[in-house]
Amino acid sequence: xxxxxxxxxxxxxxxxxxxxxxxxxxxxxxxxxxxxxxxxxxxxxxxxxxxxxxxxxxxxxxxxxxxxxxxxxxxxxxxxxxxxxxxxxxxxxxxxxxxxxxxxxxxxxxxxxxxxxxxxxxxxxxxxxxxxxxxxxxxxxxxxxxxxxxxxxxxxxxxxxxxxxxxxxxxxxxxxxxxxxxxxxxxxxxxxxxxxxxxxxxxxx
Amino acid sequence: xxxxxxxxxxxxxxxxxxxxxxxxxxxxxxxxxxxxxxxxxxxxxxxxxxxxxxxxxxxxxxxxxxxxxxxxxxxxxxxxxxxxxxxxxxxxxxxxxxxxxxxxxxxxxxxxxxxxxxxxxxxxxxxxxxxxxxxxxxxxxxxxxxxxxxxxxxxxxxxxxxxxxxxxxxxxxxxxxxxxxxxxxxxxxxxxxxxxxxxxxxxxx
DNA sequence: GGCATACTGTAACACTGTTTCGTAACAATG
DNA sequence: CATTGTTACGAAACAGTGTTACAGTATGCC
Numbered sequence: 001x002x003x004x005x006x007x008x009x010x011x012x013x014x015x016x017x018x019x020x021x022x023x024x025x026x027x028x029x030x031x032x033x034x035x036x037x038x039x040x041x042x043x044x045x046x047x048x049x050x051x052x053x054x055x056x057x058x059x060x061x062x063x064x065x066x067x068x069x070x071x072x073x074x075x076x077x078x079x080x081x082x083x084x085x086x087x088x089x090x091x092x093x094x095x096x097x098x099x100x101x102x103x104x105x106x107x108x109x110x111x112x113x114x115x116x117x118x119x120x121x122x123x124x125x126x127x128x129x130x131x132x133x134x135x136x137x138x139x140x141x142x143x144x145x146x147x148x149x150x151x152x153x154x155x156x157x158x159x160x161x162x163x164x165x166x167x168x169x170x171x172x173x174x175x176x177x178x179x180x181x182x183x184x185x186x187x188x189x190x191x192x193x194x195x196x197x198x199x200x201x202x203x204x205x
Numbered sequence: 206x207x208x209x210x211x212x213x214x215x216x217x218x219x220x221x222x223x224x225x226x227x228x229x230x231x232x233x234x235x236x237x238x239x240x241x242x243x244x245x246x247x248x249x250x251x252x253x254x255x256x257x258x259x260x261x262x263x264x265x266x267x268x269x270x271x272x273x274x275x276x277x278x279x280x281x282x283x284x285x286x287x288x289x290x291x292x293x294x295x296x297x298x299x300x301x302x303x304x305x306x307x308x309x310x311x312x313x314x315x316x317x318x319x320x321x322x323x324x325x326x327x328x329x330x331x332x333x334x335x336x337x338x339x340x341x342x343x344x345x346x347x348x349x350x351x352x353x354x355x356x357x358x359x360x361x362x363x364x365x366x367x368x369x370x371x372x373x374x375x376x377x378x379x380x381x382x383x384x385x386x387x388x389x390x391x392x393x394x395x396x397x398x399x400x401x402x403x404x405x406x407x408x409x410x
Numbered sequence: 411g412g413c414a415t416a417c418t419g420t421a422a423c424a425c426t427g428t429t430t431c432g433t434a435a436c437a438a439t440g
Numbered sequence: 441c442a443t444t445g446t447t448a449c450g451a452a453a454c455a456g457t458g459t460t461a462c463a464g465t466a467t468g469c470c
Contacts, residue, residue, distance in 0.1 A: 006448075007449085054426095110314055122376060155368075155394065158371045158377065162363035185352065186395075191398065193397035210417065248420085250418075253459065
């Protein structure tokens with residue numbers, strides 16, 4: 001009897017795509033309910049029916065960001081050199097954050113007062129870390145790294161995120177060369193340290 | 206002839222103190238112009254005369270955060286063991302971020318759409334890094350670390366911030382033991398790697 | 411007391427997120 | 441084909457932001 005519904009999952013996809021574009025183009029401040037509705041050719045109430053509230057919009061962007069990062073990282077293949085593979089993975093991670101600075105903020109910082117990632121959302125991050133864990137495992141098997149895979153993956157991801165956030169905030173140095181040098185120094189040193197005989201045998205902090 | 210001014214630097218101090226308390230108590234969302242004025246016993250226009258705009262409030266909080274972090278880290282003394290001093294510095298850094306989670310967000314993430322730290326503000330971070338650079342220098346002199354002090358300091362700070370942000374977001378593990386283990390593993394491995402003979406001599410990424 | 415000065419905070423503006431509710435579009439019926 | 445009963449839609453309203461204009465007022469001087 002009633003008219004056909006327009007606020008379908010398909011529209012949700014369109015609005016989500018518009019949200020990512022709007023976010024990248026106008027920054028976090030540009031992602032408003034009205035602006036998003038206008039950009040997607042629909043109305044604010046439609047956005048609210050599809051996403052619940054503002055936090056729902058940001059949450060959807062958050063998940064989409066991890067989906068894309070995961071897809072990006074999965075493309076990094078495996079060679080005979082697991083150490084090089086791990087570095088390539090970091091490089092992709094860095095490239096993704098540099099190519100999508102605002103999206104990365106949504107994923108790793110909290111530029112919106114609303115949305116706060118909780119237990120469910122943390123699994124999105126974990127889904128990316130399993131890829132790192134795989135690369136770490138191959139390094140362990142090749143004798144490049146030693147220690148618990150999960151621990152080592154956590155540590156590596158933390159370093160990469162710390163570097164990426166610093167670079168994004170232009171805190172890692174002014175000249176491109178300095179930034180590049182610090183990235184290389186950091187990754188090589190950490191990997192060397194994680195592979196060394198002394199790792200884990202030092203005195204407590 | 207006119208009445209005595211109330212919107213003095215002293216009031217600014219009071220309002221800033223109220224802002225830090227409000228931020229810690231109510232989170233980033235609770236820091237509003239009206240709420241701050243009420244908490245400090247004054248009016249919104251007074252806040253605007255003292256801080257310019259919302260970004261000015263956040264900027265003042267940002268600087269005050271670095272001032273406090275700097276004061277905190279300066280308390281870490283020097284012993285005969287520069288490596289232990291460096292670890293103690295990291296531990297203080299971590300403790301500060303854990304004790305002031307929302308303040309740390311303002312300092313290292315960007316929970317407010319307004320304020321974006323620019324060149325001037327980056328020096329606030331640098332003022333903290335010089336303390337790390339000092340500790341690094343003593344490690345280099347003792348043969349614990351090798352390489353450029355500034356580069357090494359950048360790398361260490363990036364790792365600590367990455368770990369701290371992950372821990373803050375509960376991304377570094379559920380159990381306290383896991384988190385603690387990963388912190389130790391990360392710091393020791395990085396320091397070991399930065400002190401190793403191979404550091405800096407590896408192939409390019 | 412009257413007056414001039416300039417400080418103060420109320421009340422307004424334009425913008426958010428969010429929801430209500432009159433309108434309109436359909437499918438089934440007579 | 442006209443009527444009716446559903447129900448989806450979005451303009452408009454509400455509450456709460458950042459921000460500012462300006463009426464009101466406290467103060468010291470004559």
